[in-house]
Amino acid sequence: MGTDTVRTEAADDAAGRRREQRGWYFYDWACSVYSTSVLTVFLGPYLTSVAEAAADADGFVHPLGVPVRAGSFFAYSVSLSVVVAVLVMPLVGAAADRTGRKKPLLAAAAYTGAAATTAMFLLDGDRYLLGGLLLVVANAAQSVAMMLYNSYLPQIAPPEERDAVSSRGWAFGYAAGSLMLVVNLALYLGHETFGVSEGMAVRICLASAGLWWGVFALVPLLRLRDRGPSTEKTGGQRGTTTGFRQLAATLRDMRRHPLTLAFLLAYLVYNDGIQTVITQASVYGSKELGLSQSTLIGAVLLVQVLAVAGALTMGRLARVYGAKRTILGTLVAWTLTLAAGYFLPAGAPVWFFVLAAGIGLVLGGSQALSRSLFSHLVPPGKEAEYFSAYEISDRGMSWLGPLLFGLTYQLTGSYRDAIISLVAFFVIGFILLARVPVRRAISDAGNPVPPTI
Structure with missing residues (x-):
């Protein structure tokens, strides 16, 4: 009877969890x-x-x-x-x-x-x-x-x-x-x-x-x-002080794991480039290439569809070559895509669709694998804390790309110069990521090292 009760409670918990997940x-x-x-x-x-x-x-x-x-x-x-x-x-x-x-x-x-x-x-x-x-x-x-x-x-x-x-x-x-x-x-x-x-x-x-x-x-x-408040003590701090002190404490703790911090820095740099391309591509296509709004919508639709396929493909590649190498490959692809975008002729929607296809194939994979790789570098028991800093730091860096794009256009009056300026984020991100010994970083974080990473 006791076993049946436990099974029933477990089934109820699972059903409730599935309902929340949906x-x-x-x-x-x-x-x-x-x-x-x-x-x-x-x-x-x-x-x-x-x-x-x-x-x-x-x-x-x-x-x-x-x-x-x-x-x-x-x-x-x-x-x-x-x-x-x-x-x-x-x-x-x-x-x-x-x-x-x-x-x-x-x-x-x-x-x-x-x-x-x-x-x-x-x-x-x-x-x-x-x-x-x-x-x-x-x-x-x-x-x-x-x-x-x-x-x-x-x-x-x-x-x-x-x-x-x-x-x-x-x-x-x-x-x-x-x-x-x-x-x-x-x-x-x-x-x-x-x-x-x-x-x-x-x-x-x-x-x-x-x-x-x-x-x-x-x-x-x-x-x-x-679920109710955390059982951890807040030391009497409230509101603003708690929020910023917790963030500061997490960042201080990250200093004990410099290789995790090094990966996070690389991600923040190249992800800033990714986010800027996403937000500014339609302006580039409309104002510099003279493309219609319907063409831009069609291109974004293509990106949406191919991003799913690209993520699945990159996931398979990561199982063979490792997540780090696969991400590095996507950064090379991003660089080549932006370089190609600089030379796109105005009024040529076919070539813009080719560019969109390239973006779609690397978009989902580069972001999904980055999050997956970071999860290996988080010390056990600190997942929520580190991913909170990850989110805040991500947002904190992602103003640089739009700012560089806007400044470049303001200084040159050319959207082509503005879009090519974003290559710097992928090149610097590539260099920073290539220098991170991920196997040692995973080991230093106290996690088992996967056979392929």
């Missing part, structure tokens, strides 16, 4: 549409056009009296949003750990981002300042929400399930992004049939991403549950 997947389904439709495809070219409409005769806008080339405004806004996110994340993280109530904080972040995205429907005429403000709010809110979302993973999945659960969430996100892009493409291409202007179609696409985000965020908020 709810958890849906947050990626909810918010990935923002990343794909808004940040990657529509907002960059559209906000740039709005800024250009407000520009003076020399092509400059003047937010708060500061002269900014209209073509750089979107990149600068992305950089500012990242800075805001990095300042806010430790505060929210400390509150979540202290109270154990992640779900209300996740709801607040998600619906702040969804509301700001929906309000992008108002971006007509020369309202570039409103566009920049909404971008900063939405992007920062998404970063905070993703930090909270990721922190649920150790709670809803035991170690042996985490890779599969994380991968399914990632796949849900790409599926949602692809589905919504198809709908967006139909609206954008057929805007005259629907009786709306091209600008109105773009604004509807932007707002629809916010509505999608808000509606589907209900699923994880209904299914996820809070």
Whole structure:
């Protein structure tokens, strides 16, 4: 009887865990549409056009009296949003750990981002300042929400399930992004049939991403549950102090594992390049190559589909050649892809699709394998702590790429020079990663060294 009771309780626990996991997947389904439709495809070219409409005769806008080339405004806004996110994340993280109530904080972040995205429907005429403000709010809110979302993973999945659960969430996100892009493409291409202007179609696409985000965020908020506050003492510290002191303590602990820190630095450099390509590629295609919005949407769709196939392929290659060598190979591919992008002829969508295919094949693999390799370098028992610093540090570095892109364009007036400047992130990242002895790093972290790594 006792054995039957234990089995029943175990089955109930497993069923409850599966229910939470299915709810958890849906947050990626909810918010990935923002990343794909808004940040990657529509907002960059559209906000740039709005800024250009407000520009003076020399092509400059003047937010708060500061002269900014209209073509750089979107990149600068992305950089500012990242800075805001990095300042806010430790505060929210400390509150979540202290109270154990992640779900209300996740709801607040998600619906702040969804509301700001929906309000992008108002971006007509020369309202570039409103566009920049909404971008900063939405992007920062998404970063905070993703930090909270990721922190649920150790709670809803035991170690042996985490890779599969994380991968399914990632796949849900790409599926949602692809589905919504198809709908967006139909609206954008057929805007005259629907009786709306091209600008109105773009604004509807932007707002629809916010509505999608808000509606589907209900699923994880209904299914996820809070576990209560951590049993660890906070030493009487609260709020801001706890958040930043915990981050500082984690970074100090990382100094005891310099090879882990060395890998993290390499990742932050080349991932900054990856994130900048994702956010600025549509601006490059629209403004420098003169490609239509439908072409850009089609290219992003191609990237979405091939990113899944690329990740699976890179995973197989990693089993044969090791994760480090495979990542190094993807960085070479990224460098060659950007170099090819510099020479792309204007008005040639076929070659842009070839470039998009190259990006798609290396995108998912380089990011998925980087996270997998980092997990081997984390000391046992400190997984959540190290991955929290990983997320914050990632956001903290990812303003450099957009800033370099924007500055290069401001100084040269050429998007080709701006896109080729990003090669530096992949070259430096390659050099830094190549110098990390990963086998010794894994051993020094106290983990078993896999046969192939």
